[in-house]
Amino acid sequence: MTTMWTTKVRRATIEKIDPQDALPDNQPSYVASWIYVFGVATLAALVVIIASGFVLTSKGATWWHTSSVGHYWNSVHLWAVELFFVFMVVHLWGKFWMAAWRGRRFQTWVTGTFCFLGSLATAFTGYLIQGDFDSQWIATQAKDGLNSVGIGSFFNTLNSGQALLLHVALLPFVVGIIVVWHIILVRKNGVVPPLDAKEIAGGGK
Amino acid sequence: MSKERNVDLAKWSGPKRPYDLIKELVIALVVVTLLIGACAAIFSSPDERAVTLQQWSQTAPSDFVATTTGELAGTTISAAYGPPYNNAAEGLKLGPLKLQKWSGVTIPVNPSSDFVLTPLKSSIDPDVATARATWLSASTDQQTKWAQDYAAAIETAGDASKVTVDATFGPVPVLANGLLHLAQEGSLDGLLTTEVTPLPGDFTMPMLFLADGGYFDELGATKHLHGDQWGMMNETGSYPGQSWLWMFSFLYQIEPFKSSENADSEIFAMLMLLTLGFVFMPKLPFINRLPRLIPFHRLIWRRYYRDNNL
Ligand code: HEM
Numbered sequence: 001m002t003t004m005w006t007t008k009v010r011r012a013t014i015e016k017i018d019p020q021d022a023l024p025d026n027q028p029s030y031v032a033s034w035i036y037v038f039g040v041a042t043l044a045a046l047v048v049i050i051a052s053g054f055v056l057t058s059k060g061a062t063w064w065h066t067s068s069v070g071h072y073w074n075s076v077h078l079w080a081v082e083l084f085f086v087f088m089v090v091h092l093w094g095k096f097w098m099a100a101w102r103g104r105r106f107q108t109w110v111t112g113t114f115c116f117l118g119s120l121a122t123a124f125t126g127y128l129i130q131g132d133f134d135s136q137w138i139a140t141q142a143k144d145g146l147n148s149v150g151i152g153s154f155f156n157t158l159n160s161g162q163a164l165l166l167h168v169a170l171l172p173f174v175v176g177i178i179v180v181w182h183i184i185l186v187r188k189n190g191v192v193p194p195l196d197a198k199e200i201a202g203g204g205k
Numbered sequence: 206m207s208k209e210r211n212v213d214l215a216k217w218s219g220p221k222r223p224y225d226l227i228k229e230l231v232i233a234l235v236v237v238t239l240l241i242g243a244c245a246a247i248f249s250s251p252d253e254r255a256v257t258l259q260q261w262s263q264t265a266p267s268d269f270v271a272t273t274t275g276e277l278a279g280t281t282i283s284a285a286y287g288p289p290y291n292n293a294a295e296g297l298k299l300g301p302l303k304l305q306k307w308s309g310v311t312i313p314v315n316p317s318s319d320f321v322l323t324p325l326k327s328s329i330d331p332d333v334a335t336a337r338a339t340w341l342s343a344s345t346d347q348q349t350k351w352a353q354d355y356a357a358a359i360e361t362a363g364d365a366s367k368v369t370v371d372a373t374f375g376p377v378p379v380l381a382n383g384l385l386h387l388a389q390e391g392s393l394d395g396l397l398t399t400e401v402t403p404l405p406g407d408f409t410m411p412m413l414f415l416a417d418g419g420y421f422d423e424l425g426a427t428k429h430l431h432g433d434q435w436g437m438m439n440e441t442g443s444y445p446g447q448s449w450l451w452m453f454s455f456l457y458q459i460e461p462f463k464s465s466e467n468a469d470s471e472i473f474a475m476l477m478l479l480t481l482g483f484v485f486m487p488k489l490p491f492i493n494r495l496p497r498l499i500p501f502h503r504l505i506w507r508r509y510y511r512d513n514n515l
Contacts, residue, residue, distance in 0.1 A: 025223065025224065025226070026223050027221060028217040028219060028222075029221060029222050030509040031222075032509070033506060035505050040229060040230060041237055043233070048234075048237060071249070071250070072245060072246070072249075076245040078245070079248065080241045082244075082448075085448070085449050094505065096486065096496065097496050097502055098496065099493070099496040099502070101487035102210070102213040103212075103213025103214045104214060109486070110484055114484075116483075120450075123447065127447065132251070132252050132254060132255050133255055133428070133441055134441050135255070136256060137441075140416040140421070145469045145473055147289060147297075148296065148299075148304070148469035148470035149297075149299065149470050149474070150304040152305075152312075153289040153308035153311040156289075156407075158409040158412045159406065159407040159408070160406055162406075162407075190216060190217060191217075192213060193217060194506040194515075195496065195497060196510070197219070198212065
């Protein structure tokens with residue numbers, strides 16, 4: 001047994017990955033349904049969210065109020081988020097009705113729910129930093145809910161600076177990591193077979 | 206479904222078909238980008254200007270004066286709030302749990318001094334300075350009585366400008382009108398945000414003050430943003446808003462939450478419970494059998510079922 005940390009890490013990670021699993025050029029025959037599009041569409045919308053977010057970030061938080069180009073990028077960011085959630089919800093209901101947690105895919109489901117919850121928090125902070133009436137309203141309304149259970153003592157919705165940093169740095173970073181983890185698990189486990197797929201001999205991985 | 210089947214655990218050894226993952230990803234990206242770009246061009250996004258204290262004081266001066274008086278009397282929402290702003294109340298409970306109280310005063314706000322008396326130091330009106338000194342040297346009981354009497358007089362008259370000012374209100378009318386002038390000329394907005402640094406990022410003070418008044422609340426109502434109007438998930442204008450908060454919003458519309466004093470904390474707890482249920486859905490008895498009982502999956506995998514005569 002090696003005692004080298006590097007060797008251990010290599011064995012536990014990249015040596016475990018079969019290139020055919022990571023970037024497959026074929027899939028089981030049952031992977032033929034419109035439902036599979038929604039996971040990828042969610043991912044694509046996330047890419048657009050991040051890209052438009054980069055543009056808005058590079059110009060600063062107030063740019064979009066004064067520039068028509070800025071306003072368009074803000075609209076792109078908003079609609080990317082709306083579609084992202086639509087795709088994600090279809091994806092998640094699809095996975096529910098497929099009982100896609102079978103065969104030790106529970107962790108995939110759980111990371112998926114964390115993607116959802118993390119996205120909620122990120123979207124919420126996004127609404128807080130628009131710098132318009134909407135943010136003022138949402139911030140004053142939401143504070144009571146958060147204060148009532150003690151969260152308000154460390155997350156102050158009226159502190160736009162805090163919300164801004166959470167929205168552009170901390171939360172996207174966290175969501176990004178969870179999404180990557182979710183997708184690694186999907187690739188590692190392979191796509192779940194249909195509920196009535198014929199039982200085969202052997203098994204286990 | 207608790208027992209795992211080999212076919213679900215094993216690597217698939219049945220028939221396969223060619224699948225170009227990267228191509229699918231690129232196509233999805235292009236299509237989704239175009240779709241989003243089109244939505245953005247067609248529907249745009251709302252951008253309704255934020256409200257300032259200046260706007261409030263100019264548009265609804267009487268409401269401003271009444272709210273200022275309320276801050277001095279200690280009767281406004283924020284003056285009577287409790288944690289995390291002050292100790293004026295215990296805050297909401299969750300059964301026996303006093304989470305709001307236990308979390309402590311981490312964002313100290315003393316409305317009468319923070320919103321009114323401290324900003325008034327910047328007033329150049331000598332009468333205001335005198336009124337401030339009179340207020341500060343009076344007993345708490347006396348202060349409260351002055352402010353409450355003035356608040357009652359405004360309420361009776363229906364408008365602050367119609368109140369006949371006399372000595373029963375002590376320095377309160379001068380203080381309230383002094384603050385009104387600071388707000389109308391635009392300096393109060395800055396005074397309430399730049400206490401810590403001239404490069405503000407924290408709007409706790411002006412927003413709490415603004416939300417104490419009736420003006421801001423009415424603006425929200427006219428834009429259909431109130432909680433009982435499903436406002437939590439609405440946005441200004443006709444935009445979809447945070448539709449994913451429907452469950453959150455829904456709970457506020459139903460009993461027992463609707464009429465509960467502790468609605469905020471109870472609904473929060475309820476949501477935590479539902480969230481837990483969501484995360485552990487695959488482990489929930491009955492729920493995890495639904496996909497079998499209601500066979501949508503036959504539709505999803507209809508080609509597989511057809512090809513295999515299942
Ligand atoms: C940021 C949000 C999300 C992204 C970007 C995402 C992305 C993906 C992708 C690309 C796949 C593989 C393709 C497919 O099967 O559709 C997948 C699979 C999966 N996702 Fe998600 N997902 C997200 C959220 C969720 C949520 C909220 C859930 C459920 C609570 C979930 C549960 C699953 C499961 C169980 C699988 C495995 C399906 C299988 O083996 O067939 N995902 N996800």
